[in-house]
Amino acid sequence: MAITMTKGQVGLTGNTAVAYAMKQINPDVCAAYPITPSTQIVEEFSGYVADGAVDTEFITVESEHSAMSACIGASAAGARVMTATSSQGLALMWEMLYIASGMRLPIILTNVNRALSSPINIHCDHSDSMGARDSGWIQLYSETVQEAYDNLFQAVRIAENEKVMLPVMVCLDGFITSHAIENMSLLDDAEVRQFIGEYKALHSLLDTDNPVTYGAMTLPDTYIEFKRQQSDAIARAKDVVSEIGKDFGNRFGREYGLMEKYMLDDADVAIVILSSAAGTTKVAVDELRKKGKKVGILRPRLFRPFPFKEVADALKGVKAVACLDRVDSMSGFGGPLFNEVRSSLYESEKRPKIASRIFGLGGRDYKVKDAVGVFEELLKIAETGKVEVLTKYITM
Amino acid sequence: MADKKNLPIGGVITTGGTAHEYVTGGWRKLRPILDKDKCTNCLICWVMCPDSAIIVEDGKMIGFDLEHCKGCGICAVECPDKVKAIKMEEEGD
Ligand code: SF4
Ligand code: SF4
Numbered sequence: 386m387a388i389t390m391t392k393g394q395v396g397l398t399g400n401t402a403v404a405y406a407m408k409q410i411n412p413d414v415c416a417a418y419p420i421t422p423s424t425q426i427v428e429e430f431s432g433y434v435a436d437g438a439v440d441t442e443f444i445t446v447e448s449e450h451s452a453m454s455a456c457i458g459a460s461a462a463g464a465r466v467m468t469a470t471s472s473q474g475l476a477l478m479w480e481m482l483y484i485a486s487g488m489r490l491p492i493i494l495t496n497v498n499r500a501l502s503s504p505i506n507i508h509c510d511h512s513d514s515m516g517a518r519d520s521g522w523i524q525l526y527s528e529t530v531q532e533a534y535d536n537l538f539q540a541v542r543i544a545e546n547e548k549v550m551l552p553v554m555v556c557l558d559g560f561i562t563s564h565a566i567e568n569m570s571l572l573d574d575a576e577v578r579q580f581i582g583e584y585k586a587l588h589s590l591l592d593t594d595n596p597v598t599y600g601a602m603t604l605p606d607t608y609i610e611f612k613r614q615q616s617d618a619i620a621r622a623k624d625v626v627s628e629i630g631k632d633f634g635n636r637f638g639r640e641y642g643l644m645e646k647y648m649l650d651d652a653d654v655a656i657v658i659l660s661s662a663a664g665t666t667k668v669a670v671d672e673l674r675k676k677g678k679k680v681g682i683l684r685p686r687l688f689r690p691f692p693f694k695e696v697a698d699a700l701k702g703v704k705a706v707a708c709l710d711r712v713d714s715m716s717g718f719g720g721p722l723f724n725e726v727r728s729s730l731y732e733s734e735k736r737p738k739i740a741s742r743i744f745g746l747g748g749r750d751y752k753v754k755d756a757v758g759v760f761e762e763l764l765k766i767a768e769t770g771k772v773e774v775l776t777k778y779i780t781m
Numbered sequence: 782m783a784d785k786k787n788l789p790i791g792g793v794i795t796t797g798g799t800a801h802e803y804v805t806g807g808w809r810k811l812r813p814i815l816d817k818d819k820c821t822n823c824l825i826c827w828v829m830c831p832d833s834a835i836i837v838e839d840g841k842m843i844g845f846d847l848e849h850c851k852g853c854g855i856c857a858v859e860c861p862d863k864v865k866a867i868k869m870e871e872e873g874d
Contacts, residue, residue: 489791596797610785
């Protein structure tokens with residue numbers, strides 16, 4: 386597909402931008418099975434393969450389970466590997482997700498967030514990637530097309546960092562970000578090449594002079610040690626994500642941290658929210674700020690590993706917080722973001738009041754008025770010091 | 782694998798041929814016994830043994846590597862019907 390630029394800016398959908406990032410990364414192997422709403426990523430990338438625009442070996446497979454299996458095999462062989470999926474596709478990869486992270490393979494997966502069945506639904510929520518939150522993958526959530534594009538390059542560096550060596554999932558919102566055209570700027574191929582560098586795998590299954598075994602059985606005398614190593618690695622990833630986000634900013638002028646704070650420093654109340662819905666919430670913040678209300682937003686960008694300390698720090702001066710989850714963890718106690726944030730705050734001297742609000746499941750619109758409603762509730766909580774309803778569904 | 786502080790990451794085994802060090806013979810309940818007089822050295826047992834525990838020298842089947850033979854009995858079954866040179870016997874305690 387021809388991409389035309391005006392004054393360094395292009396208008397691209399999230400999917401096209403991700404496919405273009407993959408073209409610029411030029412991975413050795415891509416194994417994928419298209420699924421709504423991430424279909425165009427695989428479709429357009431396979432076009433680049435067919436046109437000879439990349440050197441990638443593109444493996445067509447019969448399912449997402451096979452897609453991830455092929456990614457694992459190729460990564461164990463020492464290749465730089467990428468794939469993309471959504472919803473049921475990610476669910477079908479489940480077994481293999483854990484194998485990829487346990488084998489410490491730096492595979493990059495773009496997950497275009499979509500609700501899980503049942504009832505069947507093709508629209509955005511985070512039930513797919515949040516279900517995989519304990520699979521050992523690093524998870525980055527992108528607010529915009531630009532951020533999804535930028536995250537992909539950073540993901541390569543994070544995954545392949547020798548202190549990390551773990552797979553990374555880059556998430557963007559289905560349809561809202563994947564299909565909407567946004568103005569954004571692209572990097573030059575040469576800039577991308579310099580930023581991501583060459584991948585030199587620690588081991589390769591194809592190196593017959595130095596034969597290795599991947600996926601061997603471990604018994605009670607070693608399994609826990611391997612899990613401990615993995616746990617240490619994902620904890621270390623947090624600083625690596627920061628470093629790489631800074632380096633990205635130094636080179637290209639768009640710096641990324643573990644989280645984005647919007648009007649948070651002097652805020653009395655805050656919404657904590659992931660991905661594109663933060664954009665809608667920002668409009669509500671601007672409106673309320675004009676009326677003198679001290680409201681703000683914390684948007685974690687990194688969800689796995691969860692930046693517990695930094696989140697607690699960011700919410701230090703806030704009186705009341707609502708965590709808005711576009712997913713229910715079906716624990717009977719709010720969404721996953723709520724639970725992580727609430728747990729992060731436990732050590733704080735002065736804990737803000739906190740509430741869980743579940744919104745936008747299956748693509749239900751989340752509007753500025755919904756965010757305003759939550760802020761108004763929070764302002765009341767800040768005033769009275771009482772949380773009337775701890776967990777509830779909104780946008781109903 | 783003994784040095785737990787220096788385990789290779791991801792559970793990778795970083796050298797080849799380590800199966801040799803894993804003595805699967807300890808699992809054996811039945812032991813294969815060869816009748817050399819009947820054996821025609823067709824080497825079907827050598828092909829079929831899942832543990833490479835059939836010892837062959839100069840093209841002749843000469844016995845079993847009992848460190849690795851796990852006593853599955855496949856060799857005894859696969860030895861041609863007209864020959865049946867391998868019998869499985871209970872291991873002593
Ligand atoms: S009993 Fe099984 S393991 Fe032992 S030599 Fe025969 S085929 Fe091989
Ligand atoms: S299969 Fe039977 S006849 Fe053939 S080599 Fe083995 S023991 Fe001998």
